[in-house]
Amino acid sequence: MMKKSILFVIALLFTTTAFSQNVIQLFNSANDFFKVLQEEKFTDAHAFFDDTLKTKLTEDNLKKLWFDIGTKFGKPETFDAIQSKAQGEFFAVTVEGKFANGEQNFILGFNKAQKIVGIFLAPPKNSVAYAKPLYADTNLYREKQVYIGAANRQLAAIITTPKSVKNFPMVVFVHGSGPSDMDETVGTNKPFKDLAGGLASKGIGSIRYVKRTLIYPNEFSKPYTVKEEVLNDVALAVASAKAVPGANIKSIYVFGHSLGGMLAPKIAAASPDVAGIILAAAPARKLSDIIADQNKYMFDLSKDTTAENKKYLNDAIKLIDKSRITQFGTTIKPDSVILGLPAKYWIDLNTYNQVTTAKSLTKKIYVLQGGNDFQVSKTDFDLWNTALSKKKNVTLKFYPDLNHLLSPQTEKGSMAQYQTPVNVSETLVNDLSTWIKAK
Numbered sequence: 001m002m003k004k005s006i007l008f009v010i011a012l013l014f015t016t017t018a019f020s021q022n023v024i025q026l027f028n029s030a031n032d033f034f035k036v037l038q039e040e041k042f043t044d045a046h047a048f049f050d051d052t053l054k055t056k057l058t059e060d061n062l063k064k065l066w067f068d069i070g071t072k073f074g075k076p077e078t079f080d081a082i083q084s085k086a087q088g089e090f091f092a093v094t095v096e097g098k099f100a101n102g103e104q105n106f107i108l109g110f111n112k113a114q115k116i117v118g119i120f121l122a123p124p125k126n127s128v129a130y131a132k133p134l135y136a137d138t139n140l141y142r143e144k145q146v147y148i149g150a151a152n153r154q155l156a157a158i159i160t161t162p163k164s165v166k167n168f169p170m171v172v173f174v175h176g177s178g179p180s181d182m183d184e185t186v187g188t189n190k191p192f193k194d195l196a197g198g199l200a201s202k203g204i205g206s207i208r209y210v211k212r213t214l215i216y217p218n219e220f221s222k223p224y225t226v227k228e229e230v231l232n233d234v235a236l237a238v239a240s241a242k243a244v245p246g247a248n249i250k251s252i253y254v255f256g257h258s259l260g261g262m263l264a265p266k267i268a269a270a271s272p273d274v275a276g277i278i279l280a281a282a283p284a285r286k287l288s289d290i291i292a293d294q295n296k297y298m299f300d301l302s303k304d305t306t307a308e309n310k311k312y313l314n315d316a317i318k319l320i321d322k323s324r325i326t327q328f329g330t331t332i333k334p335d336s337v338i339l340g341l342p343a344k345y346w347i348d349l350n351t352y353n354q355v356t357t358a359k360s361l362t363k364k365i366y367v368l369q370g371g372n373d374f375q376v377s378k379t380d381f382d383l384w385n386t387a388l389s390k391k392k393n394v395t396l397k398f399y400p401d402l403n404h405l406l407s408p409q410t411e412k413g414s415m416a417q418y419q420t421p422v423n424v425s426e427t428l429v430n431d432l433s434t435w436i437k438a439k
Contacts, residue, residue: 027081028106030093033116034079037066050115056312057119074100086217089340090117096343114165114362121420123187127196130188136197139163143196148209148236153216155233157209158182159244160196169251169436170241171206171278173180174234174267176258177287184257187418189405191257198429204436206255207241209233212309225348230263231270238273251275253364253436257284258376258404262425263356276364278432281376281404284355284383288323288346290376291339295320301414326350355387358394365394368428370402374412395435401430 017326029048036044046059058121070076083094095106109118115411132138141162147154162168166411173192175184183190196206212233213220219228234254242249254277256264261282268277283290298312320434323346336343358365367388381398388394407422 025114026084026093026110027089029110029114030081030095031079033108034095038076040181048116050111050117053117067096069104073102073104089337094122105385107385123416130190130421132197133194133426135201135426135429136194137201141200146240148240149233155209155212157183157207157214157237157240159205159207160200160207161244161246162200162203166246167248168246169204169253170244170247171204171253171255172234172237172241173206173208174230174254174256174264175211176260180211181214182208182210186405188421189407189418191405193422194424195255195429198424199433202326202433204433205244205247207237209218218273223342225343225345226263230260231267234267235271238271244272255277258282262354265354265361266352267295268361268363269357274363279365279367279384280406281369281373282367282380283376284380286324287349288320292317292320293377294375324350359387362393366432367394367396369398370404370406371400372402372409372412373404374414376403397431402428
């Protein structure tokens, strides 16, 4: 059951919009659901599901799942809803479960009708905390917290500057899809924090900031595009980077990761202050293609080739195909929601060609891709390579061992890989430093 909920899991990486929901009611519903499970009232528990989940997870399946969990963790003791998060058209509620022989957290996906649309086992808590990389020498740089933007809409940011260096380059970090903190924390990994420390140790400053969708989700209750989600704040960050004492205003670089990399050519085309861009794990295709690939990858990874699971994948692909729109129609309005994002967002993104935009640039471009990245693939790197390899202002490099978070790995793996802290590749940090400093 867990492995079949492919689309919902992947959608969590991309959705940013929210709907009005009574969180207390959701918490109560989540707690009540586990209460009836504890009492082994499986018919009552099954009634919490929406119609689609009822057919996919029968009452007998639910009963078996519950007993399997009991076999592994022992007698269930307490369940408490501890966190809720808007995920597009859904609300994800985390429930802390304590059993006689251990703990297991659950994530319940609720729809607008407060019916459960998905149940997921949360990844185990990792006892290994984040540790700064060895290549980040804190004796060589300083960090300062600042704010960017208007007073009532400001974003916390950190400016990292090298000590004893004059006229240093500055890098502006731009996040991937979905809400994110300034370190771009995923699981126990902090790619932007690693990069900032690594580059600063080599004489390069940076600014990283909290993504707007994390702090001000209510701003995104109406139709929006990447301008409101990303581009406006990048412009503020670039202006802040230019104002840093000691910074070389002619050496401002934008490091775009994933969606940020996809948008980097657009950012560079609109900003004369940007000297160059770094496209890290950047899609060369449409976002819809990327999400479809991820779903197919998760399907293959599940090794579940039953007709039911194949149908689930086919249904997911059909839903993803609805995001390929390029204009509004009789049934598609600006506030129509597709995969948790407004139609206006999809049309804006689908009518933008990042490869064509990059080809027109004369600024420095560095395109990098990891071979163990299951979210963006070598297919995209090959498209960038075909389009840009003959341009003198472009450097392209494929790193066979890097994953989507730019850390060295032995395999592609899955989302579970992100729960183990592995710092951004030192080789990559060295390569970026050399490229940024090169004339």
